[in-house]
Amino acid sequence: MTVTSLFRRTERDPVALAILKNRFEAIARKMAHTLLKTGRSGVLNTARDFSCGILTADGELVTGAECYPIHVLRGPDLMHATMKAHHPDLRPGDAVLHNSPYHGNTHAADHAILIPVFDGDGRHRFTTLVKAHQADCGNSIPTTYVGTARDVYEEGAVIFPAVLVQRDYKDIDDIIRMCEMRIRVPDQWRGDYLAALGAARIGEQELLKLGGERGWDALAGHTRAWFDYSERRMVAALGKLKSGRAVAHGTHDAIPGTPPDGVRVQADVTIDADAGRVSIDLTDNPDCMPNGLNLSEGCALSAAIVGIFNCIDHTVPPNAGSLRRIDVKLRENCCVGIPRHPTSVSVATTNLSDRLSCAVQRAVAQIDPRFGMADGGPPFPPVAGVLSGFEPDTGAAYCNGILFAGSGGPGNPYTDGWVTLLSMGNAGMPQMHSIEVAEIQHPILIRERSIVPDSEGAGRRRGAPGTLTRFSPTAAPVEIGYVSDGTVHPAEGVGGGLPGGPSRQWRVAADGSEHVLPTYGQVVLEPGESLVSITAAGGGFGDPLDREIERVAEDVAEGWVGRQRAEAVYGVVFSADGGMDRDATLALRASRRTAA
Numbered sequence: 001m002t003v004t005s006l007f008r009r010t011e012r013d014p015v016a017l018a019i020l021k022n023r024f025e026a027i028a029r030k031m032a033h034t035l036l037k038t039g040r041s042g043v044l045n046t047a048r049d050f051s052c053g054i055l056t057a058d059g060e061l062v063t064g065a066e067c068y069p070i071h072v073l074r075g076p077d078l079m080h081a082t083m084k085a086h087h088p089d090l091r092p093g094d095a096v097l098h099n100s101p102y103h104g105n106t107h108a109a110d111h112a113i114l115i116p117v118f119d120g121d122g123r124h125r126f127t128t129l130v131k132a133h134q135a136d137c138g139n140s141i142p143t144t145y146v147g148t149a150r151d152v153y154e155e156g157a158v159i160f161p162a163v164l165v166q167r168d169y170k171d172i173d174d175i176i177r178m179c180e181m182r183i184r185v186p187d188q189w190r191g192d193y194l195a196a197l198g199a200a201r202i203g204e205q206e207l208l209k210l211g212g213e214r215g216w217d218a219l220a221g222h223t224r225a226w227f228d229y230s231e232r233r234m235v236a237a238l239g240k241l242k243s244g245r246a247v248a249h250g251t252h253d254a255i256p257g258t259p260p261d262g263v264r265v266q267a268d269v270t271i272d273a274d275a276g277r278v279s280i281d282l283t284d285n286p287d288c289m290p291n292g293l294n295l296s297e298g299c300a301l302s303a304a305i306v307g308i309f310n311c312i313d314h315t316v317p318p319n320a321g322s323l324r325r326i327d328v329k330l331r332e333n334c335c336v337g338i339p340r341h342p343t344s345v346s347v348a349t350t351n352l353s354d355r356l357s358c359a360v361q362r363a364v365a366q367i368d369p370r371f372g373m374a375d376g377g378p379p380f381p382p383v384a385g386v387l388s389g390f391e392p393d394t395g396a397a398y399c400n401g402i403l404f405a406g407s408g409g410p411g412n413p414y415t416d417g418w419v420t421l422l423s424m425g426n427a428g429m430p431q432m433h434s435i436e437v438a439e440i441q442h443p444i445l446i447r448e449r450s451i452v453p454d455s456e457g458a459g460r461r462r463g464a465p466g467t468l469t470r471f472s473p474t475a476a477p478v479e480i481g482y483v484s485d486g487t488v489h490p491a492e493g494v495g496g497g498l499p500g501g502p503s504r505q506w507r508v509a510a511d512g513s514e515h516v517l518p519t520y521g522q523v524v525l526e527p528g529e530s531l532v533s534i535t536a537a538g539g540g541f542g543d544p545l546d547r548e549i550e551r552v553a554e555d556v557a558e559g560w561v562g563r564q565r566a567e568a569v570y571g572v573v574f575s576a577d578g579g580m581d582r583d584a585t586l587a588l589r590a591s592r593r594t595a596a
Helices: 003-008 014-038 076-086 173-182 186-214 216-239 297-309 351-367 435-441 549-557 563-570 582-595
Strands: 050-056 061-063 095-098 110-118 124-133 163-167 244-252 263-272 277-281 326-329 386-390 397-401 444-451 467-473 478-483 504-508 514-516 520-525 530-534
Touching: 014 050, 014 061, 014 124, 014 186, 014 216, 050 076, 050 186, 076 095, 076 110, 076 124, 076 297, 095 186, 110 186, 124 186, 124 216, 163 173, 173 186, 186 216, 244 351, 263 351, 277 297, 297 326, 297 351, 435 444, 520 530, 549 563
Parallel strands: 277 326
Antiparallel strands: 050 061, 050 124, 095 110, 095 163, 110 124, 244 263, 263 277, 386 397, 386 478, 444 467, 467 530, 478 520, 504 514, 504 530
């Protein structure tokens, strides 16, 4: 279909299209609200690490309202195909548990429930999807992020490649017992499983109601029209960019199984504005590595696409229609491609996927400086890892994902970075723990949480600064698992923007001495000790000397930037009484531009 013929098509009833679009999104939000309110683990009911969506019977994404892009842009289509291939006899009352990263899922820690929805004649019409990150998924150590795992066996997670977990609306207890025997916190897992299943069933009920009200054929017609409309919106958005090609790179800090200087990945991006298409070639990248940084196929596809959606009109609907205009080329046995079993992809949703998304964003900025972004601060620091141990009062085991702070967002052509972004693929959707709730849920005290001044990636639009968090055990040891990035290779700026401040983490012993921690590991804190974590800041966009003088003055007044940095980096001079000296500032900036 040509762009011209695509734009000639009109909707029979645009009002009905808008209404049904909102109805589908409302169903997805109702599913998400159900999971948020009923999930048992903090990773679901507090950090909100989950996504809910609706697919067609062919596995095309209809809506993923308020989802993590890394969870749903691509991958659910592959998971859906796996479900249908393994279960050609699907029927009402079925539910499938799927967490296999070799069959479309993100990584083993994301347990997904897929429920096929049938009309009164037994015809498969839609599928509801709930993907929920687990507090524990049976890994060999108490974390869902085993960055150093040499393969999936050392990782240890239980893998369910589209396994039937309910038939006739009843649990298949064999599967449930397997999970309860393998997972460290079985009661907590069982509660989260029921919450995810309930959310998916809520979606099924609402779709059955909508199908009965509107008619199934009308809903099928709506999805076709919605996809066509979304494709036209994507064509229009890409048409605003300049055509061109650029190659950008990103480097993840070294861990065991990587080259000594880290993992360098590249994105080869070509924009054809006239045709309304963009292609991203990821084939010229390193082979899969003997560690958990490798991306699953779903994450590799989604991470590349995230970089495009971050750069265009934010009102373009992310669904199967708009995705038609983005081509991503992968190869097998590639660390940002298609992994072969038993390659570990334990941290596929965050670390290397963020490096890939950021490389795409910077490539877009190279092609057209009116668009694109710098790097977001690399994840995944100790304050966003996995906390485990034994309750000091009862001796009961606990294992839970935490989110006390997140990495800073990138600068872009129009706005400064988002302070609580966490990571590019999560799009700011996770919710940070409140200090009080975190202390209720875990045997710890959070002693400090504050913005780190002068850590922002300086630029005409600055990246968000890092956050410092310090916490301690109360009366028993706690273990923290994490796979951080950005200590050696911080977030890169673009268009003259400067890098963001690096991540750092250290232990404070009972005697007050400080000990630097590696970028990855399982750290056990004893009572009397503390862990201090500084999250990575986002990179800057554009020359810092082009930042409006008034904005720099506001940054200084609000404590984001110190006066010395304001003068040294932004060329803004303050007088002895604390006021901004405009004449001296203009002269300093002019001299620096001349020298450059």
